[in-house]
Amino acid sequence: MVETTVDLAFIGRSARSASRILARLRSDVKNRALENIAQALERRQEQVLEANAKDMEAGRRAGLSEALLDRLLLTPQRLRSLARDVRAVASLPDPVGEMFDVRTLPNGLVVGRKRVPLGVIGAIYESRPNVTVDIASLCLKSGNACILRGGSEAFHSNTALVSLIREAIAQAGVPPEAVQFIPSTERSIVLQMLQAKEYIDLLIPRGGADLIRFVAQHATMPAVTGGIGVCHAYVDRSADMEKALRIVHNAKVQRPSVCNALDCVLVHSAIAGRFLPEMARLLARDGVELRCDTRALSIIGPREGARVVPATPDDWGKEFLALILAVKVVDSLEEALAHIERYGSGHTEAIITEDYSTAMRFLDEVDAAAVMVNASTRFTDGGQFGLGAEVAISTSKFHARGPMGLRELTSYKWVVLGSGQVREG
Amino acid sequence: MVETTVDLAFIGRSARSASRILARLRSDVKNRALENIAQALERRQEQVLEANAKDMEAGRRAGLSEALLDRLLLTPQRLRSLARDVRAVASLPDPVGEMFDVRTLPNGLVVGRKRVPLGVIGAIYESRPNVTVDIASLCLKSGNACILRGGSEAFHSNTALVSLIREAIAQAGVPPEAVQFIPSTERSIVLQMLQAKEYIDLLIPRGGADLIRFVAQHATMPAVTGGIGVCHAYVDRSADMEKALRIVHNAKVQRPSVCNALDCVLVHSAIAGRFLPEMARLLARDGVELRCDTRALSIIGPREGARVVPATPDDWGKEFLALILAVKVVDSLEEALAHIERYGSGHTEAIITEDYSTAMRFLDEVDAAAVMVNASTRFTDGGQFGLGAEVAISTSKFHARGPMGLRELTSYKWVVLGSGQVREG
Numbered sequence: 001m002v003e004t005t006v007d008l009a010f011i012g013r014s015a016r017s018a019s020r021i022l023a024r025l026r027s028d029v030k031n032r033a034l035e036n037i038a039q040a041l042e043r044r045q046e047q048v049l050e051a052n053a054k055d056m057e058a059g060r061r062a063g064l065s066e067a068l069l070d071r072l073l074l075t076p077q078r079l080r081s082l083a084r085d086v087r088a089v090a091s092l093p094d095p096v097g098e099m100f101d102v103r104t105l106p107n108g109l110v111v112g113r114k115r116v117p118l119g120v121i122g123a124i125y126e127s128r129p130n131v132t133v134d135i136a137s138l139c140l141k142s143g144n145a146c147i148l149r150g151g152s153e154a155f156h157s158n159t160a161l162v163s164l165i166r167e168a169i170a171q172a173g174v175p176p177e178a179v180q181f182i183p184s185t186e187r188s189i190v191l192q193m194l195q196a197k198e199y200i201d202l203l204i205p206r207g208g209a210d211l212i213r214f215v216a217q218h219a220t221m222p223a224v225t226g227g228i229g230v231c232h233a234y235v236d237r238s239a240d241m242e243k244a245l246r247i248v249h250n251a252k253v254q255r256p257s258v259c260n261a262l263d264c265v266l267v268h269s270a271i272a273g274r275f276l277p278e279m280a281r282l283l284a285r286d287g288v289e290l291r292c293d294t295r296a297l298s299i300i301g302p303r304e305g306a307r308v309v310p311a312t313p314d315d316w317g318k319e320f321l322a323l324i325l326a327v328k329v330v331d332s333l334e335e336a337l338a339h340i341e342r343y344g345s346g347h348t349e350a351i352i353t354e355d356y357s358t359a360m361r362f363l364d365e366v367d368a369a370a371v372m373v374n375a376s377t378r379f380t381d382g383g384q385f386g387l388g389a390e391v392a393i394s395t396s397k398f399h400a401r402g403p404m405g406l407r408e409l410t411s412y413k414w415v416v417l418g419s420g421q422v423r424e425g
Numbered sequence: 426m427v428e429t430t431v432d433l434a435f436i437g438r439s440a441r442s443a444s445r446i447l448a449r450l451r452s453d454v455k456n457r458a459l460e461n462i463a464q465a466l467e468r469r470q471e472q473v474l475e476a477n478a479k480d481m482e483a484g485r486r487a488g489l490s491e492a493l494l495d496r497l498l499l500t501p502q503r504l505r506s507l508a509r510d511v512r513a514v515a516s517l518p519d520p521v522g523e524m525f526d527v528r529t530l531p532n533g534l535v536v537g538r539k540r541v542p543l544g545v546i547g548a549i550y551e552s553r554p555n556v557t558v559d560i561a562s563l564c565l566k567s568g569n570a571c572i573l574r575g576g577s578e579a580f581h582s583n584t585a586l587v588s589l590i591r592e593a594i595a596q597a598g599v600p601p602e603a604v605q606f607i608p609s610t611e612r613s614i615v616l617q618m619l620q621a622k623e624y625i626d627l628l629i630p631r632g633g634a635d636l637i638r639f640v641a642q643h644a645t646m647p648a649v650t651g652g653i654g655v656c657h658a659y660v661d662r663s664a665d666m667e668k669a670l671r672i673v674h675n676a677k678v679q680r681p682s683v684c685n686a687l688d689c690v691l692v693h694s695a696i697a698g699r700f701l702p703e704m705a706r707l708l709a710r711d712g713v714e715l716r717c718d719t720r721a722l723s724i725i726g727p728r729e730g731a732r733v734v735p736a737t738p739d740d741w742g743k744e745f746l747a748l749i750l751a752v753k754v755v756d757s758l759e760e761a762l763a764h765i766e767r768y769g770s771g772h773t774e775a776i777i778t779e780d781y782s783t784a785m786r787f788l789d790e791v792d793a794a795a796v797m798v799n800a801s802t803r804f805t806d807g808g809q810f811g812l813g814a815e816v817a818i819s820t821s822k823f824h825a826r827g828p829m830g831l832r833e834l835t836s837y838k839w840v841v842l843g844s845g846q847v848r849e850g
Contacts, residue, residue, distance in 0.1 A: 020792075023792075024789055024790065103811055109800055111804075111810050111811065113827075114788075116792070118822050118823070119822065201822060201823075202823070222647070222823045240845070242845070243844075243845035246845060246847050247845065247847055249847075250847030250848060251847075254847070254848055363539075363840055364449055365449065367445075367448075367541075367838070368838060369838060369839060370838065370839040370840075370841060371838060371839070371840055371841070372840075372841035372842075372843060373841070373842050373843060374842075374843040374844055374846075375534055375841050375842075375843025375845075375846045375847075376843075376846065376847040376848050378847070378848040379534065379536075379841060379843075379846070379848055380839070384530075384848065385536050385839065386528055386530065386536065397543050397544065397626060398543070398626070398627070398647045398823070398824050398836065399823050399824040401836050401837055401838060401839070402838070402839045403839075411823065411826050412826055413794060413795065413796060413826060413827070414794060414805070414810065414826070414827045414828075415795075415796055415797075416795060416796070416797035416798070416800050416804060417797075417799075417800075418797060418798060418799040418800025418801075418804075419668075420665070420668035420672065420799050420800075421799075421800045421801065421804070422671050422672055422674075422675030422676075422679070422801040422803070423675060423679055423801050423803040423804055423809065
């Protein structure tokens with residue numbers, strides 16, 4: 001593997017100076033640059049596919065699992081789908097320049113806030129090369145420069161994608177330095193990035209829990225905390241059985257490998273005797289393993305074709321990212337709330353209930369990025385929530401919470417239009 | 426001085442558990458608690474004034490300057506004025522519970538954001554005891570618990586104020602643990618606070634540049650960066666002379682000791698010959714010292730009753746907090762922008778101009794919390810901008826920028842109201 005010595009200060013300075021130009025680009029220029037990226041992804045695939053073939057070969061030699069190899073793989077079809085995503089970003093409204101809270105004060109001053117980009121976004125992510133295109137296009141549209149550090153498995157693919165992106169945006173008159181790539185697979189560079197607060201205004205980690213914890217611990221600049229979703233659904237005594245079954249099934253089975261998938265169902269004891277056997281039957285068809293507390297276990301019992309096992313203490317508060325569901329019987333809303341407060345990760349929590357006051361208390365009292373009544377936890381997503389796209393899901397309360405789209409990649413400045421006003425008191 | 430051993434973990438846990446109750450308090454309960462504080466400040470002054478007398482005596486013995494002693498002093502009149510401020514906070518709209526960006530999606534899901542408090546606010550501040558009342562009341566209104574660490578000079582005054590506040594809010598049914606006070610004057614406790622990210626969600630430093638730098642360097646939780654204002658006014662060639670004189674005078678003289686006061690005036694060479702002598706005459710009346718670059722010096726010249734001296738390199742980018750103004754002649758808007766980019770602190774920057782395109786470029790290109798056309802830099806203030814009050818002025822782009830009022834002390838959660846929806850794709 002070819003390694004270049006990385007001059008992070010040089011990369012940082014280039015990104016910083018490009019960010020100043022980017023902040024003032026007109027939407028039509030940014031959109032043309034995005035269209036150029038989309039066209040390049042459709043028409044100039046050879047280089048990218050060749051580079052990806054190298055990564056795939058190295059991955060096979062290194063014994064990567066089939067699942068990881070599949071995440072790494074690029075195909076003409078996947079590149080076309082990436083091009084569609086880039087065009088979708090181009091079609092979103094530009095957050096930069098939006099004015100809000102604009103007022104005319106009694107003294108005639110016009111005061112308001114105007115949205116501006118954050119500056120330079122750093123991203124550290126793992127194997128999937130499509131993240132390179134995703135983050136670069138969302139940063140570009142929101143007027144931010146970016147510094148990308150992808151996983152070593154996808155090194156050649158990422159290098160080829162970045163070179164394609166830089167050429168494409170340069171043709172639209174956007175400085176190619178707006179998209180910076182760390183040309184190294186060394187792990188030590190990650191720590192260096194986390195210390196480069198002079199050059200990086202916001203750091204986005206995308207990957208497993210280990211990466212996210214490492215970033216939270218070592219980042220000297222603001223960093224998105226999130227991506228870890230220990231999601232609960234509380235099936236209240238007044239739940240509509242049919243809705244509860246549909247939601248629990250969807251939240252667990254539709255895409256179990258993502259952070260908004262369901263990890264634990266809490267069932268009120270008054271409905272557990274009817275609900276749990278039906279839930280077990282439904283989930284068994286999809287091969288879901290149930291890890292049950294004593295009461296749930298005694299209700300569900302051993303079951304043909306289904307894996308039903310006693311839960312261990314580790315199963316509470318665990319993000320399974322697999323077809324596994326923890327199951328617990330509770331005697332009250334309060335017990336469910338206490339369990340969620342203790343074990344939830346502040347991502348998404350849902351209640352299934354037909355009782356108005358219970359629903360309102362759950363919405364009020366649960367402290368999470370997203371709280372839901374009678375809906376699948378799988379809806380916590382920038383696209384689903386109407387943001388158009390997302391760079392990350394934040395579980396922090398600072399700056400942005402939940403799905404982060406284009407607007408969440410911006411700040412604002414106060415703008416004051418006067419006609420000679422001075423302050424009296 | 427009586428010292429208690431400080432159990433920061435105990436204080437932190439108490440604040441955290443009070444914050445959960447506070448987050449769900451109704452506005453009328455919070456407003457009643459604020460009214461109780463106001464009444465106590467008016468009617469039960471003896472304890473506070475006695476405690477303040479001890480601080481004043483200790484301050485005199487320690488040789489504090491008259492200015493510092495004046496900031497420390499509480500009088501019946503000052504307490505009444507504090508009571509008025511608390512009532513003003515009570516009269517502001519409650520940010521908590523506000524719903525925004527609420528939409529009904531095509532699948533019938535109602536999705537929106539609901540404002541919630543941040544949790545626990547830590548505040549580290551210096552001598553003025555009124556900050557104790559200020560921050561406690563803004564935190565209370567915004568549903569946040571707070572942990573206060575005031576300056577050692579005001580230790581007895583702060584202790585008495587906090588005990589008055591806690592009694593007053595308890596009578597309204599608000600847990601007194603919502604307002605925590607660090608009962609120690611040890612400096613080491615500041616570092617301990619900065620490491621207590623488990624208990625403190627946002628840290629607000631209020632004080633001099635040293636304190637703010639120390640916090641920025643050591644805080645492990647989000648901290649407000651700000652309060653340092655190196656503010657410029659650029660007098661463009663097309664400036665209206667009368668407006669320029671009025672604004673520069675007001676921005677420098679009206680209250681020189683605060684962060685939004687003017688530090689440096691940049692004057693276009695085409696207008697400098699007319700503008701600078703008049704400016705010098707006007708500012709001399711208020712005893713302003715001018716520190717001039719060579720060209721400005723040669724225009725202004727020696728002047729009766731005025732201190733006009735050559736600027737040293739240190740004078741550019743300096744926050745004077747005094748009746749001192751740096752003066753420089755520039756040949757273009759570009760030169761002014763470059764000077765501001767290099768020396769500004771990202772607080773407040775103003776242009777005085779009658780030229781439309783120049784005004785628009787200045788607004789666009791200057792990267793600061795507040796940018797102004799034809800208005801005094803002194804307007805950057807929560808009260809002036811219509812936020813009602815402020816806890817701090819942030820120069821960071823993250824979370825909040827510029828004056829931080831009640832809304833800036835909140836986060837939000839996503840609320841989803843469904844009727845059994847599940848996700849398809």
